[in-house]
Ligand code: SF4
């Protein structure tokens with residue numbers, strides 16, 4: 001077994017939603033919002049309840065797939081070709097590690113971090129993706 005510092009950070013697996021199977025229950029959205037990386041977006045069209053994956057934020061943790069009630073509706077897809085290798089140890093030695101939660105080096109932007117005083121009053125947008 002490898003030490004975590006030696007795992008390949010270029011290994012990229014993301015969730016994929018099969019729109020034909022999705023029933024729009026949005027359990028995956030809630031799970032990713034509260035328990036993972038805010039990597040699932042909802043449509044601004046109230047008639048479309050089917051979510052979409054924000055691949056830049058997805059870390060491939062599989063949580064959404066576990067909560068989805070429809071068999072094989074969410075599957076995990078590999079995105080890297082296995083040719084690139086970069087470990088956390090490499091990045092640490094190069095001084096190339098994130099220093100804040102919203103640092104691009106952390107692998108995703110626009111994560112929602114409300115102030116405690118705003119938690120009940122400020123509504124976040126449905127989409128965080130800026131472009
Ligand atoms: S795999 Fe994890 S991070 Fe990616 S969309 Fe699903 S719950 Fe979110």
Ligand code: SF4
Nearest residue numbers: 022023025026028068
């Ligand atoms: S949990 Fe599954 S069925 Fe429900 S909205 Fe997400 S992908 Fe669709």
